[in-house]
Structures are given as structure tokens and as C-alpha cells.
Amino acid sequence: MSRAHVVVALDVGGTGMKCALVRPDGSTLHTERHPTDAGRGPDAVVDTILEVAEGLAGKARADGLDPVALGIAVPGVVDSARGVAVWSANAGFRDVPLRDLAVARLGLPTALGHDVRVGGLAEARLGAGRGTGHVLFVAIGTGIAAAHVVAGSAAVGAHGAAGELGHILVRPDGPRCGCGRPGCLEAVSSAAAIARRYAELAGASASAAEVAQRAADGEPTADRVWREAIEGLADGLASAQALFDVERVVIGGGLAQAGPLLFEPLRAALRERMTFHREPALAAAALGDEAGCLGAALLALDAIDLDNWRH
Numbered sequence: 001m002s003r004a005h006v007v008v009a010l011d012v013g014g015t016g017m018k019c020a021l022v023r024p025d026g027s028t029l030h031t032e033r034h035p036t037d038a039g040r041g042p043d044a045v046v047d048t049i050l051e052v053a054e055g056l057a058g059k060a061r062a063d064g065l066d067p068v069a070l071g072i073a074v075p076g077v078v079d080s081a082r083g084v085a086v087w088s089a090n091a092g093f094r095d096v097p098l099r100d101l102a103v104a105r106l107g108l109p110t111a112l113g114h115d116v117r118v119g120g121l122a123e124a125r126l127g128a129g130r131g132t133g134h135v136l137f138v139a140i141g142t143g144i145a146a147a148h149v150v151a152g153s154a155a156v157g158a159h160g161a162a163g164e165l166g167h168i169l170v171r172p173d174g175p176r177c178g179c180g181r182p183g184c185l186e187a188v189s190s191a192a193a194i195a196r197r198y199a200e201l202a203g204a205s206a207s208a209a210e211v212a213q214r215a216a217d218g219e220p221t222a223d224r225v226w227r228e229a230i231e232g233l234a235d236g237l238a239s240a241q242a243l244f245d246v247e248r249v250v251i252g253g254g255l256a257q258a259g260p261l262l263f264e265p266l267r268a269a270l271r272e273r274m275t276f277h278r279e280p281a282l283a284a285a286a287l288g289d290e291a292g293c294l295g296a297a298l299l300a301l302d303a304i305d306l307d308n309w310r311h
Helices: 042-062 098-106 115-126 185-189 191-202 208-216 220-244 254-258 260-273 288-303
Strands: 004-012 016-022 028-035 065-074 077-079 084-087 094-096 110-114 134-140 144-150 248-252 281-284
Touching: 004 042, 004 115, 004 288, 016 042, 016 288, 028 042, 028 288, 042 065, 042 094, 042 098, 065 098, 065 115, 065 288, 077 110, 084 098, 098 110, 110 115, 110 288, 115 134, 115 144, 115 248, 115 288, 134 220, 134 254, 144 185, 144 220, 185 191, 185 220, 191 208, 191 220, 191 254, 208 220, 208 254, 208 260, 220 248, 220 260, 248 254, 254 260, 260 281
Parallel strands: 004 065, 065 110, 134 248, 248 281
Antiparallel strands: 004 016, 016 028, 077 084, 084 094, 134 144
């Protein structure tokens, strides 16, 4: 009897990496977490990635499973076609040929993808966008990024930089973004921007979640900050809908944890901005922090032909 196929999947962040063994049907057999410790430098991070991947492949074999591919998700700018982590402030990468290094170390077909795009891939095929042909996945946390998924495939772009929704201009006279330009969506509606704006107006610190709750409780300053963020996000999503005409917008990241405090006013604000465009359905991401690993596994499976895999 042939052994069951699994994919080794890693979702690498600046502080930690989530790892899993994933079946071809998208179900997870085993999970692990390891520190990335990007402060040690990019070479050390790459060594850790390869060691963890090799260890997971070894565990799969010890458990009677057949690891057929490796999928790796990393932040920053990623050239998926060449398998190169072009640049990442979080992980310290610059032009790292991660796919080739992994193939040389593990001997497995390997796919490298952008963390938000693979998260969007997973949500579109296995999560809140399942059964929908056109999905925009928007991750809102410290920053804002998106993935446009059509028929189960996420657009990469000509230079590996598709999906930078956070850098749509929504307020020309707004706060300066980390990219250097004023008024980007990320500088207005990200969780970090909400916390900064509240501190500026209230003279006190609060997280975005706390601002949302204080707004719901009737605090005027919090209400102003939360409304500004919602309005900015609605403007950004309206622009995205004009460009992509999706059926569903799936929102993930830390800000989505606000639940109805986010989705109810955002849905109303987005509806106000629709003219001849079809209003997309809004949904909260369903896969949580598993999305990156699941998406990395899907990306790897898409790159190989299991029927022609030779044991």
C-alpha cells in the first residue's frame, strides 16, 4: 500500500514561523511553531527555515507518510517564478534564492510565495471565499495588503508586487505613510494607524481593538478615529472593486477581530460608494493563523503533478 502524501508547509514571519504537514485535501496532520529570530541575520534565518523543513519531512517519513513537496511563505517582495525572496524588512532577506536552497537541502519540489497571497489563496479555496470565483483577500494589521484570487489562483504581478492595496492614495492631505508618501490607505486605516491617530487626539495609548470598543461605548474621540478609519477603508475597497469587480471581499488580520464593530459600518460605507459597480459581499477570514501554512501547501501542490510523482 502506498504511503499517504503530505506537503511540508512553512509560514515565515519576522519573529516566528508556523509550520505544518498538510494533506492534499487541505487538512492539517501536524503543526509546529519555531522562532525565526530575524535579529540573527538573514543567513541564520535561512538555516533555520531549512532545518525546520528538513525536520518536518523527516517526521513525516517516520510517521509513515510521503512528503511530496515543500511550500514556503515569506513576507516582503517575492519573485515566485524564480523562487527568490527579493526583500523583506521583517526577515532581513535580500535576493535569497530560497527555493533552490530548499531543493538542494531536501530534494523536494519547492514553491515560494508571498505570505498575504498564499493566505488569500487558502481563504479563497478553503476558507471564507470557498465556492467563489473572484475573491479579494485583505489583511489588515500593522499594515494593509491584499491578494486578488481568480479561479483559485492569486495574481502575482509583473514584478511580484501585486496586491499592495495599503498604498492606494485615499487622503492626499493625510498622514505620511511608511513608504514616504502622505495619505496611503495603510496610514489611515491599518491597526497601527488607528492606534497612532487615537494617541494623537486623545493623548493616551490604546490598541485598535480598544479604540473600536471605546467607540461602541460612545467615547467621542474613539468614535471619530474609528469612523475616519472605516471611511478610509471603504474608499480603498471601493477603488479595489472598481478595478477587480470581485464577488467577495474577505478581511483578515488583527482588525477583523473587531467583528460587527468593523463589518457593519464598513458594509454600509462601502454600499454608499457603489454606483454602477456590483457591491461585493464582505466576510471575515475563516482560517485564522493557519491560512499561511495552508496556502503555502496549496501553492506547492499546484506546482507538482501528484499522479506523476515517483516514490
